[in-house]
Amino acid sequence: MSSFDHRKYRPGPVVNLPHRQWPDRTISQAPVWASVDLRDGNQALLEPMNVSQKRRFWGLLVGLGFKQIEVGFPAASQPDYDFVRWLIEEDQIPADVTIQVLVQAREDLIRRTFEALSGARQAIVHVYNSTSPVQREWVFGQDRAGVKAIARQGAAWVLQGSRDYPDTRWTFEYSPESFTATEPDYAVEVCEAVLDVWQPTCERPCIINLPATVEVAGPNVFADQVEYFSTHISRREAIVLSVHPHNDRGGAVAAAELALLAGADRVEGTLLGNGERTGNADVLTLAMNLYSQGIDPGLDLRDPEEIVRVCTECTGMPVHPRHPWVGELVYTAFSGSHQDAIRKCLAHQTDEQPWQVAYLPIDPKDLGRSYQAVIRVNSQSGKGGVAFVLERDHGLSLPRWMQVELARMVQQETERRGGEMDGAAIHEMFRSSFIADQVPRRLVGYRLDRNGRDTIEARIARPDGEWVLKGEGQGAIAAFMDGWTRLSGLVARVVDYQEHAIGEGTDAEAAAYVLLEVDGERIAGAAIDRDTVAASLRAVLSALNRWDASGAVVPGGRCPAVSVDAG
Numbered sequence: 001m002s003s004f005d006h007r008k009y010r011p012g013p014v015v016n017l018p019h020r021q022w023p024d025r026t027i028s029q030a031p032v033w034a035s036v037d038l039r040d041g042n043q044a045l046l047e048p049m050n051v052s053q054k055r056r057f058w059g060l061l062v063g064l065g066f067k068q069i070e071v072g073f074p075a076a077s078q079p080d081y082d083f084v085r086w087l088i089e090e091d092q093i094p095a096d097v098t099i100q101v102l103v104q105a106r107e108d109l110i111r112r113t114f115e116a117l118s119g120a121r122q123a124i125v126h127v128y129n130s131t132s133p134v135q136r137e138w139v140f141g142q143d144r145a146g147v148k149a150i151a152r153q154g155a156a157w158v159l160q161g162s163r164d165y166p167d168t169r170w171t172f173e174y175s176p177e178s179f180t181a182t183e184p185d186y187a188v189e190v191c192e193a194v195l196d197v198w199q200p201t202c203e204r205p206c207i208i209n210l211p212a213t214v215e216v217a218g219p220n221v222f223a224d225q226v227e228y229f230s231t232h233i234s235r236r237e238a239i240v241l242s243v244h245p246h247n248d249r250g251g252a253v254a255a256a257e258l259a260l261l262a263g264a265d266r267v268e269g270t271l272l273g274n275g276e277r278t279g280n281a282d283v284l285t286l287a288m289n290l291y292s293q294g295i296d297p298g299l300d301l302r303d304p305e306e307i308v309r310v311c312t313e314c315t316g317m318p319v320h321p322r323h324p325w326v327g328e329l330v331y332t333a334f335s336g337s338h339q340d341a342i343r344k345c346l347a348h349q350t351d352e353q354p355w356q357v358a359y360l361p362i363d364p365k366d367l368g369r370s371y372q373a374v375i376r377v378n379s380q381s382g383k384g385g386v387a388f389v390l391e392r393d394h395g396l397s398l399p400r401w402m403q404v405e406l407a408r409m410v411q412q413e414t415e416r417r418g419g420e421m422d423g424a425a426i427h428e429m430f431r432s433s434f435i436a437d438q439v440p441r442r443l444v445g446y447r448l449d450r451n452g453r454d455t456i457e458a459r460i461a462r463p464d465g466e467w468v469l470k471g472e473g474q475g476a477i478a479a480f481m482d483g484w485t486r487l488s489g490l491v492a493r494v495v496d497y498q499e500h501a502i503g504e505g506t507d508a509e510a511a512a513y514v515l516l517e518v519d520g521e522r523i524a525g526a527a528i529d530r531d532t533v534a535a536s537l538r539a540v541l542s543a544l545n546r547w548d549a550s551g552a553v554v555p556g557g558r559c560p561a562v563s564v565d566a567g
Helices: 037-043 049-066 078-089 107-116 134-141 144-162 184-198 219-232 252-261 281-292 306-315 336-348 385-394 402-417 423-434 478-488 530-547
Strands: 032-035 068-072 096-104 122-130 169-177 206-212 239-245 266-269 442-451 453-462 465-473 494-500 508-519 523-529
Touching: 032 078, 032 239, 032 281, 037 049, 037 402, 049 068, 049 078, 049 252, 068 078, 068 122, 078 096, 078 107, 096 107, 107 122, 107 144, 122 134, 122 144, 122 206, 134 144, 144 169, 144 184, 169 184, 184 206, 184 219, 184 306, 206 219, 206 252, 206 266, 219 239, 219 252, 239 252, 252 266, 281 442, 336 385, 385 402, 385 423, 402 423, 402 523, 423 523, 442 508, 442 530, 453 478, 465 478, 478 494, 478 530, 494 530, 523 530
Parallel strands: 032 068, 032 266, 068 096, 096 122, 122 169, 169 206, 206 239, 239 266
Antiparallel strands: 442 453, 453 465, 494 508, 508 523
């Protein structure tokens, strides 16, 4: 038998739920968020956080708006115990924030846990024991009745411990650990035993937390399990139903979302998904998923750079550049077709409209990102990306036929250097390639008379002296081309011409772009000048300077024969 043999595995458990309701529901509000970064996330680190790091992470979580934060396992760890005491004794817990601690269903550990929480205004005591068949039979050597008795006894010890500290407002939480591998009816049975001890009410509810301790099936199966539990447990109105998905199959966020559809009220997770094995549900991703659907996530996520910085510095774990919503490159497009679509959509998008930009599910500015990083140019980029960068950084709106030629140059250069090309380098390539209005011919000055039919007299410096060009036509460019043909004997036809202002105000410069056809071939030129007419004449000279009587072209190459009617 091969060592890689799928036949030794069986599908995860499924739930017989023919009348499931969750597929027809939608999420309309954010759940209660409970951060477990300082406990579950901390336990998953190669080097657990020290006190200083925990304090910094605590400040981040409070600042983001978490109202329930699991701060440790004080009965099992002296650093966790000391951190809980610091929070309480130094009055570091805001009045609207409740700390949570985890404890196994053991009397000595529960007693130690309440000692750690002494003096807290309010706290959640989270007790658990494992309930799945393999845990019952192989780990604990217990039958169903025996494991249920452990849960009931643990609940009783928690209730008893709380009575020794009457000044604290206590909330009890119970988790049937390995819930996803537990028979649904038995999970309900065990939790009923716990509820019988705690006797929760609508005014003093308890939390029942359903953990995907190991993600053993798809998120749809988890949703079925949650809906089954939610519709079969008694005292539902006195229960805050919570979920704690892990990410063994990569579906923790999806499982959390579907669990909310299935009746869950609360989600335990971590920032960026840190946790045992492949991690927990990523609260940041889940919250941003809600935000992108027009739902207030209830967390302040406007500064993801700070979130990433604190998380990485405190945990030592890097964040992938393609991490959903907050990765360095998630709002960056290299693909030419993507860049073109983004550029066109951004040109149409207004502040009054609902956001609808291709390839950008949210406005990057909402997360403190600028459009500087949206489009970056490498060998995979096309004319759209090049055009976007020039327009964004330099106010240049190139016509399509010039975009095509410049994009080809940029691609050749990025392939040669094997990397991306920044906006400054693209701008320099544009100027050196298309603004060629100085050599070998340069406009010295001109006089334009408009009396029904335009006449022009232009002085043009050349290496062998100065030309005086005279012509007439409908418009300055037509008159200039007429004079050029008379003077040089070379017929050049204007195929297309475009111009625009760069910036606003009386000091704005004009950018002019011209596409000429000379002897059956096309050549482009550009110029920038404060005088609109001078800009247009210099653009023509730029094109002519890229051409000489022998057909040679100055650096930059000839413009390909493209249709100017296409865009």
